[in-house]
Amino acid sequence: MTDQPRRTGVIQTRSGAVQGVVDPLWGAQVYRGLPYAQAERFAEPRSPEPWIGVRDAAGNGPVAPQNAPEFNLSVLPAMDEACLNLNVFTPAADAARRPVLVYIHAGAFVSGAGSGATQDGARLAAEEDVVVVTINYRLGILGWPPFSARGAGAGRNLGLSDQVAALAWIGDHIAAFGGDPGKVTLFGYSAGGWSIVALLALPAAKGLFHRAVVQSGSEFSATSPGDQDALAARVLALTGAADASELISAPLDRLLAAQQALLEERQNDPARRVDEGVVFGPRIDPASLAEPPMATVLAGREHPLPLLIGSTEDELGWTPFRAGLDWLAALHTRDASLETPTRAFGAARARAIWDAYAAAYPGADDAALAGRIRSDRYYRLPAIHAAEAHAARAPTWMYRFELKAPSEVAGNVSTHATDLAFWLGTMAASPLQRFLFGRAPTVDEEALARRMRADLAMFARTGRCAWPPYRAGERLTRLYDLQDSLAEDPGGGVRDVW
Template identity: 40%
Template sequence: MTDPHAAPAAPTAHTSDGVLRGTRTDGTAALFAGIPFAAPPVGPLRLRPPRPPTPWEGVREATQFPAGPAQRSTDGLGGGDGPGGKETSEDCLYLNVWTPDPDGRRPVLVWIFGGGFELGTASPPSTDGAALSRLTGAVVVAPNYRVGALGWLHPAGPDAEQWADSANLGLQDQTAALHWVRDNIAAFGGDPDNITVAGNSAGAFSIGALLARPAARGTFHKAILHSGSIGRLYPPDLAAGLTENLLAEVGAENLSELQAAPLDRIITAQHAVTEQDFGVRNLPGGRAWGLVHDGTVITEDPAEAIAAGAAAGIPLLIGANRDEFRTFQYMYGNESYHHPADEQALLAEMELAGVQHPRDLLTAYRAHHQPPHPPTERLTDQPTEKLTEQSDEQSVELSDLRTLFLTDAVYRRRAIRLARIQTAAGGSAHTYLFSAEPLGPPYGAFHGCELLYAFDQLGSLQIDTPANRAVRDTLTGAWSAFLTHAAPGWPAYTPDHAPSTRQIGANPPFIDEPPPYLSPW
């Protein structure tokens, strides 16, 4: 006779590589952690495309979260070995599955984490799939992928031809994970015919490329892109120059020597050779790790491919935060590079971004925005040699204006451009602007703040108020509806009709995006 008081048996799942045993988390909900979806990219497989994992016999325990991908530790973005103090490793190609019921058949959400293509992990606390699964009712899968030079290096140097298929390795990792999900998710209670790929920041920009990648076709059916879309694509000559700088910094003559170089030397060098100004790295001519139009893995500019209908059959939900660049203004406020030397320097940056009438745009920003400043000590308490002759007040104003401009240039306008070309190609796109201020007006709706709601971190941050819970439920409710019905609960984006971008966390509930005052662009 079965003991009614006995703990439920540990759940198991039969995959194409072997049997897994996970853990019960709450009722019928279960976690399967640290599942290999590719062979460890170490030794001779460093800087090589992902290979299939080695099958196992018997039952493999899937109860421990995997290390995050190898990356640098920073005071501002993480602690210990990586974000949140979590262990990191080159042996990182594993994924986690959170399922409400392993015997069900639920929508699947594959979460691609962000982190500027240099940081991040698929494991808690950075990625809380348990909360996301509970709030959306979906089976949530979060894969790791290689970051920094190990994931986004463009082959260059004297032996580059031998490494031609090693471009955009992070994107190849993501594609391999999506294939694994399509082939195995039914064993975890997921519906293989209803898979949505979702992500924020670098994860969302990656999805913009996955939408146009033939190798990823058929592995997902819908996409949610938050704080990332299209437009962050480096040309191969610029990316090759970055790789050559990396080789020199590491002291390697070619990629074969880089494959054998000490990991810590690569991690240190990959940061030293990139542009540190987050605005500059996201505008034409910027230098950082990320998606490269290499011609082998990314054969066509994703924007052009989507405009030609490559994603017409994939409904899109596209979001951005109202004050995206407030994050970087705060984090790097003590650095001179976030402060334009003068107004002319800011106008030149606007022109570089394609603004037709930069002075008119600057006037429009001044007329329509009086942004609250992040803590002044982070903005103005700088060494004297880093300040120009302008007053602190002028410096703060120019910094605020640059923050407004970069928010639009890198995130909001690109999001709407994706919606427009998807719609023009015959596809479906819904848009929203996230405007909640979880840490108050000085920080606004900063880059990444939506994760405080999606991962239900309100209690741990002591902001678990009725208003914030309502924002959480609106955001995750929209995601849940989109996962199930391909519609979040409001009309699709229509650029030539009434306001159709949903605003979450502020009024009015629907707005024009981009705002009409940006017409000088």
């Protein structure tokens, strides 16, 4: 017979009373599956319905409907369109007014959840005396529809609207869980980091958060109206609907099947896959985003909040698990790497880019060089450009994670998501960590993770980092590896060829 988890006291929120559990390992109080909003399909979120009695917050709420990911490292939890819920991890539900760290999950805007072993916030909350919140938001065609199914005024960035609704709920309720609603820090990985840059550009998010941590966010673009129209036409063709309004009542399975078909079309179309742009994600939309988030940042129109931004050393580097997927292997070639810069700059400039990387990484084969180029184009360069622009208006810091994942499938490179479990302190429990490292974390790796969590908590508490701010020309960057170091312009000048 298993021991029952110890229960917390009952907390009274504006929506109703809740009772959670005490994490048995770290001692944090955990409240799961709390509804922060409700929404009909393709509609903007609205306030959640209050409840009567004490809500049991011991178990995770449903996650956003999604297709099974290509790398499915764990069993998908229960999915439901009523997925707008969040999880709170706190040292104590008291009046201490701790900094609040809100995590926005990764998954290319089509998969993932705010729950699970990798995203657990109990250790971060307990060790750093902060409140951690993880959220679910609508994904794929339900979160980022390329059409306005409910009329011309209906939004197309519903996933962003969900994130704004979660922040509004946190502002109204987090004091009951020991958090400070005036000291809210967003941190998010990959699609979560991309979302945070969009929220920095989004007028509706102004004042709802006070610092931002962008972790391996990519590109920071938004789909153009023309591409949305083409995508909407494909959705209608694949679902057999005459117009988008029919999809409001269409079976969910039909929508997910169309979504999967669209993702596979992108992977298998050589004319589109070279650019790797996401099928679902932020969209140009008069109701929310008037331009790509990066354009807002470069123009100086984003919210001027303290920013910590960075990436891993080799986000899209050549690894055995990428070699095992034909569509990814096709991207790690010389021809694929030259196609986009040839279109942008001409053939001579594209060849110069390739030659510069070959000189910087002597002995690397074409696949490894292609991985370096793609890593810089989609992750490192957008982070540098965003940091340089934002630093002119608000305090900005940059990091780079350089610890290499040693497992056979990870190929001993610091690939995308190598650092995710380090930030949250979940390496021992994370299936992602086991996949990338193939073993339990070492003492030195745990020490690195503790240093990263301390830096994250310091930023949430003070709006500052423990190293000097980032400035154009210097580009001082914290390098996270087993050696603690700073570097000016790490990696040399290779990125300047772009």
